[in-house]
Amino acid sequence: MTITELRTKFVSGEYTPEAAVAQSLAVIAEKDVDIHAFLAVYEDAQQEAVAATAQYAKEGADAPVLLGVPVAIKNNILIKGRKATAGSKILEHYTATYDATIITRLKEAGAIIVGSTNMDEFAMGSSTENSAFGPTKNPVDTARVPGGSSGGSAAAVAMGAVTVAIGTDTGGSIRQPASYCGLVGFKPTYGAVSRSGLMAMGSSFDQAGPLTTSVADAQLVHSVMAGKDVMDATTIGDDTYPEVPVRETYTIGIPRSFLKEGVDVDVMEVFETHVAELIAAGHTVVDIDLPLFEKGLAAYYVSMPAEVSSNLARYDGMRYGLSVEGETLLDVYEKSRGDGFGDEVKRRILLGTYVLSSGYYDAYYGKAEAARELMREELATVFTAVDIVLTPSAPTPAYLAGSLTDPVSIYKQDIFTVPVNLTGVPAISIPGGTVERDGKDLPVGVQYIAPHGGDDRLFDLGIKMYDSKM
């Protein structure tokens, strides 16, 4: 059921928030032992649901837009009074002392938070295998990963526990799991949504967004969370970027040379089918060149670890989180961080420390940041000729758990999503079709990319191409 359907039934009284939350908790109780999408389940959501049911009886269609809708939240987003672990041993016992701005807004809109979801440690990973609390399985095929880092959020929606889950996306962490689990996943324009109360990974990349079963649901939830926030100076207003109009039909650009290598043959077939559907729907499809995009992943793996190494310096065993006894202050720092962080987090902190160190700063960090600027210019030029850029969301469907172990192969799963975060534009992954692996039909997504501030254009095309066919 979509949020829109839930809402209609809540207003008419045909279905109640009480029943919806009970259903949500029942699905979690039944399936999550196997899937492990959740790190924490909030049974007291049931009381909120009772209140929400009463409020519908009084207010009907005037009730807040998300009243009574069960929601799951990635565990790197702070909910006051709840454990916020970010999938890390270093924050295993940490309780959030305030609500993230997006949590405040979701609560004000009436959403009921039923649980917090599993994730790659500090959002570093593409499979949710890097969680200190064990991996999450893909509900479509439990032998496979759900994607990551918002894999718990994706699995929570895919297994039918919630209609919407919130994730964060630094290099594809909403869109890639959406693709692997057959969902809609949306990464807003950088600055559209406040990062206050999100655990920072790469501050110039991070954005929170919804994972849903319809584009209209994603648009609704995004509209609740978005907007300027005094607690995050990088949030943007309606006038920050020139208006990106919604149109009847769009000109859609495909960076063909980017898709020549590394994409599974049947994933390309699904992609081509989607291209044909776009043309049949009256849209114009043209070839474009984005040569720098093809090298984006390299720039990302310089800039992102650099920001990671700075952002994660705060976890030092002094004010909160794991603190391991030592002889000296330095001992406490080194032991707490050595014991508290997992392998991938250590890898990226060391890499970031290296690219920021004297003698290498200009060669790596300076060049990567310059590359980002050039990529923004390249993309801006392309957007003078096309309305939307189209790519697959990921080069493959969900892979088998444990099958990818070397870092560079794993990083390459994000080749199409990372340039979006490097340049700060919005993008959405919608289900494009399925491919067969080991006798199972696995979903694969297609990605629409719009200019800065073009979030509504993505929803518009997504609704036309996906929701209308549901």
Added chain:
Amino acid sequence: MNKDDILHLGELARIRISDQEAESLSTDIDAVLAYVSVVNEITAEEGMTKKVGAVYNVFREDKVTVEPGSHTQALMAEAPHVKKDRLMVKKILNTD
């Protein structure tokens, strides 16, 4: 990058790295550095080295917006070692 380089980076990053970890980290980090060296091609092609991105002033008034002390208890409850309203940390100056 050899094992000692990794241990040195670990010191800079304040992370204790075991000898065994250092071995695997050096292989991994070498592989990633080889991959990311492509960034040099991008800038060389365009003949530029460094540029700051979209930056503009977002200062707001420097004033306290919450009641002083209103978050103290909740925040201190998370601290590993506390004495009254203070965090307890290791001594950093030696007297001898």
